Amino acid sequence: MLLSLMIFIPLLGMIAVLLLPRESEELIKRVTLIFTLIPLALAVYLFITYDRSTAGTQYVHGPYHWIEAFNIQYHIGIDGLSVTLLLLTALLGPICVIASWRNIEKGIKAYMALFLLLETGMLGFFAALDLFLFYVFFELTLLPMYFLIGIWGGPRREYAAIKFFLYTLFGSVLMLVAMIAVYLNSNIVNGVAEGLRTFDIPTLITLASTEGHALANLDFQIWVFLGFFIGFAVKVPIFPFHTWLPDAHVEAPTAISVILAGVLLKMGTYGLVRVNMAMFPLGLDHFTNGVGFLGNSLALLGFINIVYGSFCALAQTDFKKLVAYSSIGHMGFVILGLAAGNDTGITGAILQMFNHGVISAMLFLLVGVLYDRAHHREINGFGGLGTRMPIYTGITTLAFMASLGLPGLSGFVGEALSLLGAYSEFKWLTILSTIGIVVGAAYFLWTLQRVFLGTLNPKYEDLPEINGREILTLVPLAILTVLLGVWPNFAIDMFKESVTNLVNVLQAI
């Protein structure tokens, strides 16, 4: 019940916002803020009261019949992985509202309403336990995102918005085929249909490892794995489906970039864990432990993401595009960790999901702060800002260091664990992947040098320092970065049991 409340409160907020008159902008913003703070409070409550000693789903609501003709149910619940990502989503909600407080000039009502709808989609996605519901929430984020980029974005917003929409829809369509295939086969045991078909994720996971069940068939699992994988790979994004991301990031307004990098990319990797790994371990095995090229393909994709993303980032002169490409690189560590399929790797991958959400959110907020003042993002156009904006410089340095993986800050732990886990499985790919870390350090330090050190560009002599509202959005994230850097168990404890459970399934093959 609590969980449903959390998911649908933003939706209620959307209705409330729609009923307010368009002119009362301050009121609209405050109402939105309240309706994003309530889910945050609930998420913190869930995070604290979640029973860390078990892997089972908790705070289950349902299953209730929804569309009986297809045995579609309303069924939600959380495990350690979902509760972590729910906390991330709920935390970024109010932060994005505050970040949008001053720099959304037109149509604040529609903006906030769409944002709240987006939040419902994201929260619901992480909690759904019915595959159909999962898909509906997944797609629910598409439409608001399309409008948020397309209406409030930069000069090439129309192109970026439709590209994002088409790419994601293409992926989801393949996912839909796979989902229908799973549904149609969910009651076939030894070639005979028995009982009702189902979409229930926990049931499907059990069935998929039952001897003789159609879902446990290797060929079936491989094909279905691919269908879901492409759907999620577009979202992560995994090379070669990544080209929408730099466009979308560059054109999206700051807060939307934060959500995009912070939460939407995690929907892809979350889907990989929840569906591809847990439901189709045989299919996964084919791409991680099989023979030859295909047998290492998942790790290979992770490696390509890391190295390719980092080198692309190195070449950028647009600050925001640099951060966008660095996101592609950092998501590569998640893929690599997941491909390892062992305790360390998966733990590292999940931790990296959360950390990347926090750090990339910070980075995009920081880029936004600079852009609001200078109205451009050309890295080479700045210089010497360190003397002009010392606080801003300090926070940016912290975020850069966290992102490039400085020990003591959160980015390090996730990436180190992912690599450690992957090393025992894919030795050479892992060693080569570390190139990404070196290049990562290079582009962040180089950017730091070009923007903050050197002589101050006379144009920016009276650039105002970061203000209180902006600091407010950054401080919670900065605290988390440091906290998880020195005490990673704070998060790892949450999903330790779930990971052990998953690893047992994977190693039972």
Next chain:
Amino acid sequence: MQTLSNIDSLLHFSPEILLVIFAAAVIILDLIVKDDESVAVAYLSLVGLGCVFAAVLIIHFSFRNPVSLFEGMIRLDEFSTFFKILLLLATAATVLFSLRSEELDARLKGEYYALLLAITLGMFLMASSTNLLMIFISLETVSLTSYILAGFLTHSPRSSEAAFKYITYGAVASGTMLFGLSLLFGMAGTGDLTQIGGRLTELLASGEVAPLAVLIAITFVLAGVGYKIASVPFHMWSPDVYEGAPIPITAFLSVASKSAGFALFIRFFYTGFGATGLMEAVDWPFMLAIVSALTMTVGNLAALPQQNVKRLLAYSSIAHGGYLLMGGVLLTSEGVGAILFYLLVYLFMNLGAFYVVILVANEIGSETTDGYRGLSSRAPLVAWAMVIFLVSLAGIPPFAGFFGKWILFTAVLEQGYYWLALVGLLNSVISLYYYARIVKAMFFEDAGAEAASVSFSTGTFALLSVFVIPTIFIGFLNIFYTFSNISVSVIPMQ
């Protein structure tokens, strides 16, 4: 099944009789009232449709069992009742649209509404005919009436062109169909659909009839049916007709005419040609699968460059005909049930989209995408309603169009038609692009400085919500799935 004699059938036939009575009453009333009071005529038509609706329901609930009327000419069952309800909704919506449309000549509205009632009668018959002759008569009733309605804008050359093209194509298509029907009649020796299949199977087995002859006959019939549902290669009339006809008629044709066409298609093929022996000789499901894939692909690709929104929606409607045909090749009740459910959803989302087109044509005076520029700031509610209709047409959750596609594709995959499902799904990705073009014009582009905001009456918003609310909620409610499944239970499956 019970077959009633001509006299006994009359009571069961009362909805159709009521339609005739009201059509006559509309003409008489038009002679009495003055030109500027022609609204009364529209209201009389609405009352008529209401009475027919009540009659359909009363008859459905008082005589539950399916019966065959007029010595086996037409059939009254859940299937025809479903389509009658669907067609009445579409006609009522069209009458309401016509009331609000500023295109139509007020002096001619009497005939206009009478013709609308007449075409509804024809469609009722299309949904219930079980005899070759009756099928042809019902199809011609609908066709002839729609030629007149398409050319109803007497001052517009485009409208006359539309009517002319329509009649030329239509004449060829129905001539071909009639030829096919006569071949079937000649081979089987009966016009009764329920017996044709059995007879032909026997004749094929004994070698008295060559499979090629049956194939040719079926292909010729398909020309007539394909023309009604605008499937490739019989679709060429539809963009021109849709563009030239008055917008309410375009909306009506795209929904009602297509639904009736599908009713006829299902009745004809499933009742008449569903026998296994027959399908071994003439693999019409596979033929239709190809037609379906071509129809959706051609429709979607041709829609991509369109600037005129009516034309764009015409191609989109062709593409939807292709999606719907997928359900028809499966020979399962899930497939046909999916067609019915999709038609129900399609009724609301497509009529809704056309209603917005009417509003924009009235207030802004444009039918091209340029006219939609900045609509989000000029008329935000209308613009958002349009978004809901278009996104639903593209098949994106949480709108009803998604649920319609979902059950269609589930049915297709269940029968192992993977290639067809994949073609259909990739097509729905393509379709998003041109729907999004309208959204882009409405939301991402500016209307220009001189564009003032447009206000609409409460009645407009009320009518708009009649389409918006079902487009949002139909998919979430179990009852509509049950409704369409019950309605196909009378269609024989192998």
